[in-house]
Amino acid sequence: MLEREPELAQSLAGGVLPALRTIEIADLTMPPARRLRLERRRLALRVAIGDLSGREDLSAVTRALSDFADRALHTAILTAIEERTPGAAPIGFTGIALGKQGSHELNYSSDIDPILLFDPATLPHRAREAPEEAAVRIAKRVVEILQARDGDGYVLRVDLRLRPSPEITPIALSIDAAISYYESLALPWERAAFIRARAAAGDIALGERFLAAVQPFVWRRALDFGAIGEIRGISRRIRDHYAQGQAFGPGYDLKRGRGGIREVEFFAQIHQLIHGGRDPALRVADTRGALAALAAAGWVDPDEAVALSDSYTLLRTIEHRVQMIEDRQTHQLPTGEALDGVAKLHGVADAGALLDLLRPAVTATARSYDALDPEEGDALSFEGDRLDTQLAEAGFVETKLAAQRIEQWRGGGYPALRSPAARAALEAVLPGLIAALGGAPDPQGAIVRLDRMLARLSSAVNFFRLLEARPALARLLGLILSHAETLAEDLARRPELIDGLIDATALDPVEDVAMLAGEMRGGADYQAQLDHVRRVVGEKRFALGTQIIAGVSDPLIVSAGYARVAEAAIRVLATATIAEFALAHGHVPCSELVILALGRMGGGALTHASDLDLIYLFTGDYLAESDGAKPLGAVLYYNRLAQRISAALSVPTASGPLYEVDTRLRPSGTQGPLSVSLDGFARYQRESAWTWEHMALARARCVFGSAHAEAAVSAIVGAVLRGDRPRRDVVAEGTKMRADMAAHKPPLGPLDAKLLPGGLVDLEFAVHMVQLQSGQGLDPNLRRAIAALDAAGLAPAAMLPAHDLLTRLLVTLRLVAPDARAPGPATQALVAQALGMTDWPAVVASLETTRQEVSAWLKHVEEPTP
Incomplete structure (x- = not known):
C-alpha cells in the first residue's frame, strides 16, 4: 500500500498522520465504485500506521473503519438509485447496520451485516415496475458496488444473512414485513443482534422509524421466567457455536475461542437484555461502553467490567495485527514462524511473549463467561466438547451429526421450536430423549427421523412434555424412530398419536369389530364424525405398527387387527353417510346398501399401507325411487351414495387421511357403474365375468349390510365359485x-x-x-x-x-x-x-x-x- 500511495507514504515518513478527511477523493467524475475502492485502500493504510505507531487507540481505529463503512454503504445506495431512476430523491431505501458496524467497532477485515429495507410508498422505481422488484435490483447493485474486485481491491464484504428468515426472504424487505417479523417471529439471538442496530445509510429517517417500531422487541420491560430462560439459552448457544473448545496457544481463535472476543461481547449483551428494558442507560451499542454502563448501574462488578474491557481491547488489537497481514479475513493466531511475525508486528519479542501477554486476558474472560450459566445437573450441555462426550456416552457414534441436529433445534430453526415455551420444554426433555435415542438400535437413524419430524410439526410443547412425563414413551419413540420411517411420518403429521401409547392396552391386540365401531361412533355432526373416525383409526393403526416394532405381537395378528379397524371404519362411516344422504334423498323402500370387500381386505389381513378393494351393491328393485324431499331413482341413488362413502373413507380432513379406496374390481371395471343391484351383480358374475374376476371373488367378504343381505350375497358368491359360471380354461x-x-x-x-x-x-x-x-x-x-x-x-x-x-x-x-x-x-x-x-x-x-x-x-x- 505504501508503494501504491506515494503521497500518503511521504506524509507518513515525515511524521505526519494526515486527517481522515484527506483520504477522500475529490474527483467526482470518477465512478463511485472505483472511488470507494481507492479510498478504502488509503484508509486502511492510514489507520494501520496510526494503530501500529500508537498514535491512535482501538476506539479511534474502529471508529474510522466503521465511519467509512457507513459512507461506502450510503454511497452505494445513492448510486444504485440514481442509476436506475436518474434525478429521483434517494429516499425509501435504508441500510440498518448490525454487528460491529452498528456499534462502530469494525475491524480491518470485517464483513458488514446490514439489513436492507425499503418503503414501497416512497421508493423510486421505473414505470411498470413493482417497488418490490426495484428494491431487490437496488440491493443487488449495492452489493455489487461494494464487493466487486479489480486491481484496486474491493470496498467491503457484505453479508445479508442477518435479515429475517434469509433462506426464504428477498435480500431487500419492505419495512412493514420486517416490523411484522420482529413483532411475532424473531428468535432470541436476534434480540442480541439488535442491541447494536443503527440506521447507517440511505434514508436515515426511514431506518430510524423502523428501529423505533421494533424497540419493544429488543428491550422488554417485564422479564418473566420464560424470557430469562430465553436469554440464558442465548448464552449457551453462543458458548457452543463459537467457543468450540479450542485450546489456547498457536492457532487459537481470538474471536470464537473460549475466553475470546465473542465471550466479552455476549457477557455484556446478556446483561443488557436482562436489565436494559427497565434502564435505558444500559442500551449502549459498543462493548466497552456497555460494560462501563453495567458497572455504573451496579449490575456487573466494576473490577470485572474493567478486566473484561481490558481483555477486549487487547484481543481486538491482536486480531488487527493478524488481519493486517495480507488483508486476511481471519481471527486465528497463525502457527510456527508466522506467529513470531505477528508478535514482532505488535512490538513483542516472539510468539511465546505474545501468548504470555494474551493468556491472562483469555483466562479471565473465560472465567467470567462461565459464571453466566454454570452447567446444571444432568442437563444436556451447550458446550461442544462436553456435548460430544455426553452423546458418545449415550450411544451415538457420529456425535457431530447428532450435535448439529440438537444445535438446530436449540436455535429455533423450526417453526415448532420458535417459542420460549417450546425451547424450555425441549431442554427439559432432551436428557431423557437423547438417552432413549442413544440406547435405541439405530441412534443415528433415530435422531435424523426425529429431526424430520420436528421440522414438520406446527407445535412441539405438548409432545415434549408428554415424553418428559413418560420416560417409557421416550424409549418406545426411540424404537419407532430407529426402525419405522412409515410410523415416523405418521407422527410428523399427527404428533398426538404418541398419546395413544400411554395406555398399556395400546400394545394389546385390538378389539373385535363391534367394539371398535362403538369406539369410532361420535361427533356432533357428520363432519365431526368423519374427524373422530380418522383420529381413532390413526391411533389404532399407529399402535398396531408399534406392536411389531416393540416386538410384542405376531405380524399375522397385527395384520388381522388392521383389517378389523378398517371394517369398523367402513361400518361407522357408511352408516353415518347413509343417514346424512337420507336427509335430502330419503331411503329406497325395501332396499339397502351392501359393501363387499375383496383382496387383502376381503381376506381380513391388511398391512399398514393397504388400500381397500370394495364393491358397492344394493338389494331390491333397481327401478324403485327414494322417498326423500329430493327423490332419486335407485341406480342413481346408490351410485351417489357409494361416491359419498368412498369420499368419507378416502378424502383427507383436518385429522388426516384414512384409506385409499379401489373400486376397479366392480362389474365391468371402471367402465361400469360404481354401484350395481344384487341381481345385476349375480347376472354379471354368472354370464360375463372374466376368470380373473372370479379369482378375485374367491376373497370376497361382506363388510357392511344386514345379515339377510349378507346371506344373499354370500349365496351368489358361493354358487359362482362352485361352478355357476361360464366354462373357461x-x-x-x-x-x-x-x-x-x-x-x-x-x-x-x-x-x-x-x-x-x-x-x-x-x-x-x-x-x-x-x-x-x-x-x-x-x-x-x-x-x-x-x-x-x-x-x-x-x-x-x-x-x-x-x-x-x-x-x-x-x-x-x-x-x-x-x-x-x-x-x-x-x-x-x-x-x-x-x-x-x-x-x-x-x-x-x-x-x-x-x-x-x-x-x-x-x-x-x-x-x-x-
Whole structure:
C-alpha cells in the first residue's frame, strides 16, 4: 500500500498522520465504485500506521473503519438509485447496520451485516415496475458496488444473512414485513443482534422509524421466567457455536475461542437484555461502553467490567495485527514462524511473549463467561466438547451429526421450536430423549427421523412434555424412530398419536369389530364424525405398527387387527353417510346398501399401507325411487351414495387421511357403474365375468349390510365359485394374467414378499386356480383357504408356513423398509425377531427356500402332470 500511495507514504515518513478527511477523493467524475475502492485502500493504510505507531487507540481505529463503512454503504445506495431512476430523491431505501458496524467497532477485515429495507410508498422505481422488484435490483447493485474486485481491491464484504428468515426472504424487505417479523417471529439471538442496530445509510429517517417500531422487541420491560430462560439459552448457544473448545496457544481463535472476543461481547449483551428494558442507560451499542454502563448501574462488578474491557481491547488489537497481514479475513493466531511475525508486528519479542501477554486476558474472560450459566445437573450441555462426550456416552457414534441436529433445534430453526415455551420444554426433555435415542438400535437413524419430524410439526410443547412425563414413551419413540420411517411420518403429521401409547392396552391386540365401531361412533355432526373416525383409526393403526416394532405381537395378528379397524371404519362411516344422504334423498323402500370387500381386505389381513378393494351393491328393485324431499331413482341413488362413502373413507380432513379406496374390481371395471343391484351383480358374475374376476371373488367378504343381505350375497358368491359360471380354461387364463401382471408390475426391491417370483401373489394365484377348479377351500381368508386345501390333499403342507412367512415379512417390511430393500443391521434384527428367526441370514435363506416352494407349486398347478 505504501508503494501504491506515494503521497500518503511521504506524509507518513515525515511524521505526519494526515486527517481522515484527506483520504477522500475529490474527483467526482470518477465512478463511485472505483472511488470507494481507492479510498478504502488509503484508509486502511492510514489507520494501520496510526494503530501500529500508537498514535491512535482501538476506539479511534474502529471508529474510522466503521465511519467509512457507513459512507461506502450510503454511497452505494445513492448510486444504485440514481442509476436506475436518474434525478429521483434517494429516499425509501435504508441500510440498518448490525454487528460491529452498528456499534462502530469494525475491524480491518470485517464483513458488514446490514439489513436492507425499503418503503414501497416512497421508493423510486421505473414505470411498470413493482417497488418490490426495484428494491431487490437496488440491493443487488449495492452489493455489487461494494464487493466487486479489480486491481484496486474491493470496498467491503457484505453479508445479508442477518435479515429475517434469509433462506426464504428477498435480500431487500419492505419495512412493514420486517416490523411484522420482529413483532411475532424473531428468535432470541436476534434480540442480541439488535442491541447494536443503527440506521447507517440511505434514508436515515426511514431506518430510524423502523428501529423505533421494533424497540419493544429488543428491550422488554417485564422479564418473566420464560424470557430469562430465553436469554440464558442465548448464552449457551453462543458458548457452543463459537467457543468450540479450542485450546489456547498457536492457532487459537481470538474471536470464537473460549475466553475470546465473542465471550466479552455476549457477557455484556446478556446483561443488557436482562436489565436494559427497565434502564435505558444500559442500551449502549459498543462493548466497552456497555460494560462501563453495567458497572455504573451496579449490575456487573466494576473490577470485572474493567478486566473484561481490558481483555477486549487487547484481543481486538491482536486480531488487527493478524488481519493486517495480507488483508486476511481471519481471527486465528497463525502457527510456527508466522506467529513470531505477528508478535514482532505488535512490538513483542516472539510468539511465546505474545501468548504470555494474551493468556491472562483469555483466562479471565473465560472465567467470567462461565459464571453466566454454570452447567446444571444432568442437563444436556451447550458446550461442544462436553456435548460430544455426553452423546458418545449415550450411544451415538457420529456425535457431530447428532450435535448439529440438537444445535438446530436449540436455535429455533423450526417453526415448532420458535417459542420460549417450546425451547424450555425441549431442554427439559432432551436428557431423557437423547438417552432413549442413544440406547435405541439405530441412534443415528433415530435422531435424523426425529429431526424430520420436528421440522414438520406446527407445535412441539405438548409432545415434549408428554415424553418428559413418560420416560417409557421416550424409549418406545426411540424404537419407532430407529426402525419405522412409515410410523415416523405418521407422527410428523399427527404428533398426538404418541398419546395413544400411554395406555398399556395400546400394545394389546385390538378389539373385535363391534367394539371398535362403538369406539369410532361420535361427533356432533357428520363432519365431526368423519374427524373422530380418522383420529381413532390413526391411533389404532399407529399402535398396531408399534406392536411389531416393540416386538410384542405376531405380524399375522397385527395384520388381522388392521383389517378389523378398517371394517369398523367402513361400518361407522357408511352408516353415518347413509343417514346424512337420507336427509335430502330419503331411503329406497325395501332396499339397502351392501359393501363387499375383496383382496387383502376381503381376506381380513391388511398391512399398514393397504388400500381397500370394495364393491358397492344394493338389494331390491333397481327401478324403485327414494322417498326423500329430493327423490332419486335407485341406480342413481346408490351410485351417489357409494361416491359419498368412498369420499368419507378416502378424502383427507383436518385429522388426516384414512384409506385409499379401489373400486376397479366392480362389474365391468371402471367402465361400469360404481354401484350395481344384487341381481345385476349375480347376472354379471354368472354370464360375463372374466376368470380373473372370479379369482378375485374367491376373497370376497361382506363388510357392511344386514345379515339377510349378507346371506344373499354370500349365496351368489358361493354358487359362482362352485361352478355357476361360464366354462373357461381357468389355468390357461390365470397363467396368462399372472404373466401380464409380472410384466407390468415388477417387484419393488429384492425383498418384495408380494411381487417377487414365488411371493404372495404367486401363492394367491395358485390357491385361486385350485379353488375354482375344485370348488374346495372357498374361504376368503387366504390362510384358512390354504389349510382347507392342504386337508383336502390339494395343496402341499409347505404352503401354510410359506403363507405365514411371506405375510409376516410383507407386513413388517411395509413399516420398516417400504422400498423392499434390506434395512440397516439393527432393523434386520427386528425383522428376524418378527419372523421368529435367529438372524438376518436365516430370514434371507428362508425367503429363498419359500419362494422356490411356492414357485414349484404354482408350476405344478399350471402344468399338472398326467
